[in-house]
Amino acid sequence: MLNDVDVQYKNDILETIIDSAYEWIVVVNTEGNIVYINKNYCQFLEIEQEEALGKHVSKVIENSRMHIVAKSGKEEIADLQYIKGNYMIANRIPIFSDGKLIGALGTVIFRDTKEWNKMNSHIKSLMPKLQTYLQDWEDNNGAKYTLQDIKSISPHILQLKEKVKNVASGNISVLIRGESGTGKELFAHSIHHLSPRSHHPFIKVNCGAIPEHLLESELFGYEEGAFTGAKKGGKKGKFLLAHGGTIFLDEIGDMPVNMQVKLLRVLQEKEVEPVGAVKPIPVDVRVIAATNRPLEKMIEEKRFREDLFYRINVIPFKIPPLRERPEDIPHLTDFFLEKISRRAGKRITMIDEEVRNVFNQHSWPGNLRELENVIEAAVHLTDGERITISSLPESLKGDPKILIGQLSLKEILEETEKRIIERTLEQFHQDKLEAAKALGISKSSMYDKIKKYRLETEELQA
């Protein structure tokens, strides 16, 4: 039996070892509160050890998942974590006592920035590779989005989310329609995720992106020797890969008519015939299809099979474009800003009212994907904590339509004139004479306008 002095002695030794350990170490309880964090980690985080203790780990460590591991009991080894503008590698291990989960131990395998930088550049060069593998894995092995990932306050979208809950459990085909970038893929993932098939694969096929002559073998596979260039051992098609799970046929409106006939046969017979095979193979797959094409019109023009349409359109989902749910624009702007700036390791928390007005007026032909991309670009162009109009892409800034309703005609004309003068000067590297010539105005008129719109740059003033 150890006496109190021995215990204290042992604790002191352990604490010294851990405090000066190579790794950064943190321990949380099941609530996610920090019960231990070593000095090296605190130094890196620029926080006093005493201050960190007892705090929820998410308040102290950026992007931490320690509280999740302390709840789930599932270890996460060598996970990439983004802290203070860099990736690092973290291990998170659940701690059990008497078989009961009592918390989690997290370690980060870097100690000083020099070493970290060396490793970081190595990792950065590996990242694109890793991302490709991850993408492939996710594409082939499961739904990466759930209903929680579909952010919206639009009653229409909220209704669709309810509909997902109602239809997910069945085996019936779903047809999701909506413009590009409205979230069709997100809905497809969510349906699979909530279905009893969620432990089986979710396989996506972009019917529009695969050349016509390859589509059949891509979907149904082929036997060895089926054609010249066929791989040894043949190839499993996407339908067989999705066996037990869900196949997501994206851009189904782009599928050639002869393939539509073959697809219909598979859906009816529930068996596939790989190219060159002598007999069909039974397959159990749920189909979710998506398109932004006008299928009814295509049926009239004989470009889409009516029988296939009825086979896949058992449960229709129509996702409205962003311009028809304006209430979602500010909501999603905040969501994307938070997500993207966290990922970029920046703390951008504010958006100018002027920017919000531009967003509200824009028609968002690319829907949520366009909004996400605009915010991504703005986050990367912003140095401070606030997104201003100058961080927006030209295509958004330059549209005078966005000013309608906010300014009078005179003001809109002046604003447009100002922007044109500004851009012409930029184009001619601030050469007033050339800019005036290009716009067909006199040099003195150009001077007046530069003065009126306060466009003098240091170069111009010189």
Ligand SMILES: Nc1ncnc2c1ncn2[C@@H]1O[C@H](COP(=O)(O)OP(=O)(O)OP(=O)(O)O)[C@@H](O)[C@H]1O
């Ligand atoms: N409601 C939403 N909440 C959060 N992000 C969303 C939402 N809808 C779409 N997104 C994001 O917008 C982007 C486009 O979504 P998605 O790929 O699902 O659209 P899509 O309709 O399938 O587009 P396409 O027809 O071009 O394939 C994705 O990055 C997705 O994460």
